[in-house]
Ligand SMILES: [Fe+2]
């Protein structure tokens with residue numbers, strides 16, 4: 001059975017961060033440009049990671065499941081359409097020159113869209129992934145997903161570990177390649193914790 005611990009911890013991070021970014025942005029002093037820049041930077045990272053996650057689902061996971069569990073085609077059509085719906089909000093959140101109020105409203109909208117989407121994905125598809133997808137296929141897809149983060153990998157990896165529940169965290173770190181585990185312990189965790197403290201206070 002595939003180990004979905006990283007996939008689900010990533011979801012937990014998405015469920016958590018759009019809402020608390022909205023709160024952080026709403027509370028940010030308009031004169032505090034350095035903090036605003038850090039919030040914008042964390043948002044941009046989150047949007048890149050979300051986009052990458054959607055690409056892996058749309059181009060690798062759902063196509064495989066369409067052959068292995070064709071009865072879930074309607075759920076996958078809906079998930080695919082919801083990705084496009086989120087893309088529209090991502091486009092607005094990535095645009096320049098928007099007011100803080102517009103950004104806060106769209107972050108709260110993203111928080112709702114992401115939560116509903118992940119409810120459907122976790123109830124409708126996760127059991128089918130566990131039932132039908134081979135563990136080695138999933139491991140290969142996870143490796144491709146990891147390398148696809150490129151320069152964002154240190155921050156995304158530490159963010160994912162941070163979002164995992166305490167019971168999942170040990171399993172997640174144990175399932176990580178040794179070199180990444182060492183880098184995480186030596187520097188990635190500290191860099192992420194510093195960023196999170198600056199963004200969320
Ligand atoms: Fe997902």
Ligand SMILES: [Fe+2]
Nearest residue numbers: 054057079121
């Ligand atoms: Fe998704």
